[in-house]
Amino acid sequence: MDKKISEKVINRLTLYHCILSDYITANIEFISSKQIAQLLKIDDSQVRKDINLLNNSGKCRVGYIVKELKASIEKTLGFKKTKKAFIIGAGNLGSALANYDNFTDYGLNIISLFDNDKAKIGKTVNGKKIFNIKELPTLAKENGIDIAILTVPRQYAQPTADFLVAANIKYIWNFTPTVLAVPEDTQVWNENLMGNFLQFTYNI
């Protein structure tokens, strides 16, 4: 379990997990590596190799036991280790993410949202309150927040990041199209939508 798992493998395992969730919803008990491979249009042997990295015992002649394989992935990827997050920016994207109930299954607990728009402050999205951004430093400390999910308009991205860094936030999940300048000990994950789009459509 202490094996270092590469980012590519983590990414594939979460896709397997999506498939397994759908199988459980459909009351299907077993799944083969071939079925997973076909859905993702990848190689069968790749799927088996990835699954071999898990401490998964639920294998039998007809395939993997769906529930056990799902549990193995969750254990390996630390779904149970809950991480607390604030959403910064209560616009369409921030609201969409706050409404995404699926997140809690993966250990992401969105506590509340922040904005500077008085028309939004005090309202709730999916039961989560929108606070004045000024209250963030105090509330981050009180709640032991690990992650800020940044969904503000592009022109506010860097000043907001500076504000988050000053509030001692160490992980920024960046949904803005700005590359943020942050200190060495702050981690940024760029949700680079346009990069993904260009990869996807490169051959059209």
Added chain:
Amino acid sequence: MDKKISEKVINRLTLYHCILSDYITANIEFISSKQIAQLLKIDDSQVRKDINLLNNSGKCRVGYIVKELKASIEKTLGFKKTKKAFIIGAGNLGSALANYDNFTDYGLNIISLFDNDKAKIGKTVNGKKIFNIKELPTLAKENGIDIAILTVPRQYAQPTADFLVAANIKYIWNFTPTVLAVPEDTQVWNENLMGNFLQFTYNI
């Protein structure tokens, strides 16, 4: 220019492009590979290697010429080759994407949105009309649509994908947490948010 560029390089080039856009906004004329590397916390030599893949001539003693480097990236990645898309699902996420004006800079032209909710049909988001999903096959054909951006709730993901495939859509940009079953000649890009989140937070 016909060199096959890897997905990792495409991803990094789009991040360089974000940085260059911000430099232009800030009226900065030159940029060094070191400045780019520091912002992205990657290696200087990596940045130079990526830039060497471009037909970029705007290099001088003080660094790269921002405008020329930006234009080189756009040329190499085909930003000018406009691709037309429909957004399927006019909820928060669909609306957020429709509002993302940045997309057009990258050659993504979102024509309209689709939903089955009568309260939404006929309204507009950022000047783009929301149509009844039933009209999609006809409108896709009339407009020569390349891409469907799928933002429907999880339980509608697969039936909607089947509907898109029947309407001859060949590229699905999938924002739902479902792995879609599609025919061989249909391409799906999974915007695997939870996979990204788990990669990002694996060490928290």
